[in-house]
Amino acid sequence: MxxxxxxxxxxxxxxxxxxxxxxxxxxxxxxxxxxxxxxxxxxxxxxxxxxxxRPLGIPHFAPKAKRIIYLFQAGAPSQFETFDYKPTLRKRMGEDLPESIRNGQRLTGMTAGQDKFPLMPPAVDFKQYGQSGTYISDYFPHIAKIADDITVVRSMHTEAINHDPAITFFQTGSQQGGRPSMGSWMSYGLGSENKNLPSFVVLTSRGKGNSQGLYSKLWSSGFLDSKHQGVLLRSGKDPVLYLNDPDGLSRSDKRHLLDEVSALNKMHHVETGDDEIESRIAQYEMAYRMQMSVPDVMDISKEPESIIKLYGEDCQVPGTYAANALQARRLAENGVRFIQLYHQGWDQHGNLPHEMAGQAKDVDQASAALVMDLKQRGMLDDTLVVWGGEFGRTNYCQGNFDPKNYGRDHHPRAFSIWMAGGGIKPGLNYGQTDEFGYNVVENPVHINDFHATLMYAMGLDHEQLTYKYQGRRFRLTDVAGNVVKDLLA
Known part of the structure; x- marks a missing residue:
């Protein structure tokens, strides 16, 4: 019964x-x-x-963060030239990676045919910074200045070994497309803080290195209502395609048109019971309000010279990483729940020393500026900033051994990211890899754990935030994931 x-x-x-x-x-x-x-x-x-x-729900418990800014470095930056210092690689340069370390790991088609796997030291020197003593490469002098504000996780790992499934896994919790993205789950669970802006916004930029494609499935709402999908803001005159009205249509005419369309849609909803119709009505209304709010948020002309100097001159060039980082702060100020930045160009299979130096220069100053800017405004405590890619890079070179011109292949077993603010312990170095930087030997953090921890910081229980679809209750972490409490303040 x-x-x-x-x-x-x-x-x-x-x-x-x-x-x-x-x-x-x-x-x-x-x-x-x-x-x-x-x-x-x-x-x-x-x-x-x-x-x-109106909020779609309330947190399961008191949140540590109100919003997330995710600085995704698409293409997978090498941990050996960023935040995982391994002097053993310099001492044993050119030696073959011991089989006992590789232990038959799956390789990509780009290195599976190699007879040798010569160890390659970092292309740049490392130094320790701050009271935390965090090792940061010389490619990132600005991030080095915020060493005590960030937590570096050196023990990330994943099963995905190729770019598309790996990026999709990080963004949606599944290697296959079709699932809701992380930002969509946050929108679904927490709703919006600003009725005039979407709760989930996406910005993209491109560096000079080899770029992997970015697809809308990465910010899709999947089987959730379409009102939870990410809104891609473009650089240039029209941040959102088709947002502006055609010439000759006044504001009052547009309001009347929307009212009539809404009435028809409501009649259709009564007849069919299709909830997607309500989402469509909400999207029409959001677009109407965004016509006024988006241009204002995107206009940086009133930013003081000190802020322009902090982010760098590139922040005045629409479409650059620096411009997007500044926009991320402005969107956060205006109540956007989840702000996703993608920066392409980190796929260094060859010519790594030259390409990675350029990529790092693109993002170093603006990434650090974002953290410092949030901190000086009192926003860092409730804004969680994440920086990292989809997997790591091999400790051996791809192709022939050439210390002056080499690349690194994909490596899912161990890589590094950093986080700051939003209830994350500052100045922490979490997790360790072996002396070769190949395997995690302490405090492993899987992508499911990463997602569970971010959701926890936002006041959400990853096991409780579910959506029933095709007879099954889905969640971002699927059937796995543990909150990494050690990372939380």
């Missing part, structure tokens, strides 16, 4: 029995109390907060 009651209440929340009603009542009151503290506008009524901007 209890199983039948449970099934009924799961399938239709309006059909509840007496026992189920009273068992859930106390939980509901507690959630509403927490919601009133975390979201002051929650109980102001539909008249005060428009439907499209």
């Amino acid at each position: 209890e199983e039948e009651n449970k099934k009924t209440s799961d399938e239709n929340p309006l059909k509840v029995n007496r026992r189920h009603f009273f068992s859930q009542l106390s939980v509901g009151i507690g959630s509403l109390a927490l919601g009133s503290l975390l979201i002051p506008d929650l109980f102001k009524g539909a008249g005060a907060v428009e439907t499209a901007a």
